[in-house]
Amino acid sequence: MLLITTPTGNSGRHVVNQAIRAGKTVRAFVRDASKLHPDVASHVEVYEGDLQDERALQMAAEGTEAVFYCIPQSGEPEDVRRYYQSFAEPAARALQAACVKRVVTISGGKGDPDDIGPSGPLAAMEREFNNTGVATRHVRCGYFMENFLYTVPQLRFRNSFSLPVSADYPMALMAAEDIGKTAARWLLDSSWDGQEGVNVPFGQSTSCALIAEVFSEVLGKPITFLPITGDEYKQMLMKFGVSEAMGQSLKEMFASIHDGSIGDATGAAHQGGVTLRAWAMDHLKPAVESPDSFHG
Template identity: 35%
Template sequence: MIVVTAPTGNIGGRLVQDLLDVGAPVRVVARDPARLAPGVVEKVEVVRGSHGDPAVAAEAFAGAAAVFWLVLADPLSTSLDEAYSGFTRPVLDALAAVPRVVGISALGRGTPFAGQAGHVTATLAMDDLVAATGVPYRALTMPSFMDNVLWQLAPITRQGVLYGPTAPDLSAPTVAARDIAATAARLLRDDTWTGFEEVPVLGPEDLTQNEMAAVIADVLGRPVRYQQVPGEAYKEDMLRAGRSEAIAQGLLDMAVAKNEGLDNGVARTPEWSTPTTFRQWCLDVLKPAADA
């Protein structure tokens, strides 16, 4: 039995389907099972509730061969420690009792910027908590997601502008959520690994924001340019969107660290390279969304 937390999200939802496609038995932890993809609820075991609740985690993880661990930071959290490690601490005993855990993490460990990188710093601290229990743990470390471009769908289609805090000429990796899910599915079904390791998951190319805007323009057949948002304006946007001060500041700190090279500290290798190019992601995901 493989347990998937956050099964209604972009990564978790794809992971559930990937596992079902190969006949793996799946149990999901969901606050609202009605949000599962159509047809999924009949094929999986469902434990209702939050995977940060010790009673829910104990029930969900019982008898599991592996657990997929993903923490979505509460946008109203008063601190990043509360959002990540605070969510995880109550269920460490339940996690420690399973044979293997695969978690969602971030690039940056070992770089000069990792200690002041907001959400990344908090995520790495959470990884250390899980690893300290002794449970075999693979932390999937990612750069920014291609799928985050969907947050900019309205300005892309209405204004021809892709906005963001990233420096326009910084060449950096990205990754598609579907490739993260595929990597997680492979590791969750592999019972041969032990210990704690980080597993970088990088798309096949580095692109600048200007280059990404040009790809979007070519795929959509309309002019699109990139415009960098000043850091404080970016934070103000996050506050207006309902994030707490701590969460908004953490997002800004992460963006600053990425601009300083946080995501560029790992060399791409065949082992750490995923297949989906940004152009292919735009064709498969962004264009259908823009045309809808």
């Protein structure tokens, strides 16, 4: 029996689909069961509950061998470290009490709790799980391609996109699908033990200048990359409803990208991964062209 949290999330939905395809018995822990796709709901045992509820998570984990655990993304926290801590601490206690053998988490950075941006709180999460003695694999992510969906209004109306990096700086891009598949591979493998951070194979390592070229080809119009400062990026995020604290954290994340703390921007492209062009065709182009896109 496998327990999968956030089965409707960017990565979790790919994990649960991989587990179902592998013929595993799956228990899905979800805040709102009505959001589960019917094809998933019909193949899993559903536990509805809050991930911050230690007792609920422990009950869901009872009798399971391995757990996929992901802290839900939110743009609203007023204290980013406390937000991650409020999930990690009860989860570590719950899964230890349930005698789970293996845990696979979604993380980021290089496992240093002192890192700035979200990487520090995620590293602290890793430490909470490691302190339990449970075998763990922390899947450390680079920059989600899905984050480009937040540039849809600028792409649609201004034919441009902006990030607080230089045009020629290579970023490790990866699709949520690859992140989910990497996590699922570890979740489905019962042969490992110990505690490690593992990287995600990514479609390509590329600069924003080259990203603009790909977007131009996919969208059929010239797209320009316009660099902005970290403070400008933070203000842009806050206009979309992101809290000041989270805006500051994401500003710091890009500083970490520049100093090499997030992702492996120099690694070789993973041949089996989702390329930026393929992702943009499947996800970005429909969002830019749809008048009903929630990003518009």
